[in-house]
Amino acid sequence: MSKETNQQWGGRFTEPTDAFVARFTASIDFDQRMYRQDIKGSIAHAKMLTEAGVLTGDECAAIETGLAEIQSEIENGDFPWSVELEDIHMNIEAALTKKIGSTGKKLHTGRSRNDQVATDIRLYVRDEVDNILSEISRLQQGLLTLAKAEADTIMPGFTHLQTAQPVTFGHHLLAWFEMLSRDYERYVDTRKRVNISPLGAAALAGTTYPINRQMTSDLLGFDRPAENSLDAVSDRDFAIEFCATSSILAMHMTRMSEELVLWASAQFNFVNLPDRFCTGSSIMPQKKNPDVPELVRGKSGRVYGHLMSLLTLMKSQPLAYNKDNQEDKEPLFDTIDTIKGCLRAYADMVPALESKKAEMREAALRGFSTATDLADYLTRKGMPFRDAHEVVGKSVAYGIEQSKDLAEMSLEELQVFSADIEADVFEVLTLEGSVAARDHIGGTAPNQVRAAVIRGQKMLDAR
Ligand code: ARG
Numbered sequence: 380m381s382k383e384t385n386q387q388w389g390g391r392f393t394e395p396t397d398a399f400v401a402r403f404t405a406s407i408d409f410d411q412r413m414y415r416q417d418i419k420g421s422i423a424h425a426k427m428l429t430e431a432g433v434l435t436g437d438e439c440a441a442i443e444t445g446l447a448e449i450q451s452e453i454e455n456g457d458f459p460w461s462v463e464l465e466d467i468h469m470n471i472e473a474a475l476t477k478k479i480g481s482t483g484k485k486l487h488t489g490r491s492r493n494d495q496v497a498t499d500i501r502l503y504v505r506d507e508v509d510n511i512l513s514e515i516s517r518l519q520q521g522l523l524t525l526a527k528a529e530a531d532t533i534m535p536g537f538t539h540l541q542t543a544q545p546v547t548f549g550h551h552l553l554a555w556f557e558m559l560s561r562d563y564e565r566y567v568d569t570r571k572r573v574n575i576s577p578l579g580a581a582a583l584a585g586t587t588y589p590i591n592r593q594m595t596s597d598l599l600g601f602d603r604p605a606e607n608s609l610d611a612v613s614d615r616d617f618a619i620e621f622c623a624t625s626s627i628l629a630m631h632m633t634r635m636s637e638e639l640v641l642w643a644s645a646q647f648n649f650v651n652l653p654d655r656f657c658t659g660s661s662i663m664p665q666k667k668n669p670d671v672p673e674l675v676r677g678k679s680g681r682v683y684g685h686l687m688s689l690l691t692l693m694k695s696q697p698l699a700y701n702k703d704n705q706e707d708k709e710p711l712f713d714t715i716d717t718i719k720g721c722l723r724a725y726a727d728m729v730p731a732l733e734s735k736k737a738e739m740r741e742a743a744l745r746g747f748s749t750a751t752d753l754a755d756y757l758t759r760k761g762m763p764f765r766d767a768h769e770v771v772g773k774s775v776a777y778g779i780e781q782s783k784d785l786a787e788m789s790l791e792e793l794q795v796f797s798a799d800i801e802a803d804v805f806e807v808l809t810l811e812g813s814v815a816a817r818d819h820i821g822g823t824a825p826n827q828v829r830a831a832v833i834r835g836q837k838m839l840d841a842r
Pocket of ligand 1: 406410465466492493496702704705706
């Protein structure tokens with residue numbers, strides 16, 4: 380750098396910024412991705428200044444043309460980014476001034492980088508929330524279609540990862556669908572607090588120009604102007620909330636991932652993950668690793684970490700803007716990229732999941748999964764449930780000893796445990812009988828799964 384001080388704010392300085400400090404305090408490497416939002420915000424601001432009589436129509440037109448050219452230079456990779464110009468806002472403003480002369484310098488009238496950056500981030504997050512919402516819907520559609528196809532597929536349901544009762548695979552997939560429905564709602568709700576316009580708050584106190592904050596808010600598609608200028612330039616709670624919402628989604632995705640990893644193992648052998656979502660081992664030729672679910676499970680770490688970073692970043696910050704806030708961007712952007720990547724991989728992979736129906740059924744037959752059905756059967760015959768529980772417990776102990784599941788025992792063998800057991804017992808000991816009997820809203824019966832799929836489809840179609 381020459382002896383010259385910074386063009387944008389160097390008036391009161393007697394020496395240029397230290398070269399390392401310039402790099403250390405710059406955000407251009409990571410905030411340049413907000414160029415579109417920055418330009419959009421500037422155009423809205425210029426139009427409003429024109430309406431307010433601060434800029435002439437010609438000046439406004441020159442600004443708009445200049446900014447449009449800058450946008451295409453950036454998109455063509457021709458823009459000369461400068462670390463000395465610190466951030467996206469000053470890079471673009473300096474380029475504009477270079478292009479259109481001193482009119483470019485008028486753009487920053489009645490505005491500060493403090494409200495400008497807050498505006499840019501909110502626009503950026505809002506757009507990405509919309510992208511995330513459509514990816515969640517795409518994943519949910521995949522789950523719904525698969526659940527419909529798997530409404531009759533029987534697998535063991537688990538508690539404590541021990542075989543509990545038979546369930547349908549479709550029902551299990553719809554549990555994931557429900558988790559994602561709540562994540563979707565959380566993003567919709569987060570968006571309401573993101574989509575508020577800080578523009579016009581200026582540095583911290585507002586501005587002396589006759590600005591029209593409603594106009595810029597409307598032009599940028601915000602719901603309303605922020606109420607308080609000090610709050611508008613300083614708070615990043617919308618970013619924290621976005622990361623919190625994302626952390627819950629990431630947590631849900633670790634649960635799906637964990638199950639897919641287990642199910643794809645030789646020990647469970649419940650699903651086949653398409654080869655294109657897996658990788659092999661360089662040493663063990665037999666391996667097919669479930670990389671996508673594993674990585675999605677692992678990516679939760681960085682998402683939770685970013686939430687913690689932002690909470691810590693904002694802790695104890697006095698009003699109003701502080702340079703600390705520049706640190707909001709990397710955690711926020713990485714959260715966005717990570718969540719979009721995880722959703723995209725899952726939305727692509729889920730429709731291609733293949734269930735191994737025979738293996739699932741076989742596993743459900745093992746492990747006495749219909750023991751509760753036998754207890755319910757005895758209860759229907761008049762036995763108190765606790766006594767029935769005891770009787771079935773004894774038959775299970777016998778089955779373990781004889782290596783026989785309940786349905787494999789003869790009527791005579793079963794009757795040793797209770798004289799109430801009759802030939803009709805075998806209807807409840809079958810897997811099909813067991814799942815079909817759980818026939819109420821939220822139950823695992825195949826017809827309930829089909830009904831839930833119809834409700835789910837209606838909901839998706841209404842989005
Ligand atoms: N690059 C800054 C940021 O990301 C922009 C706002 C800087 N404002 C200031 N007065 N230093 O937060």
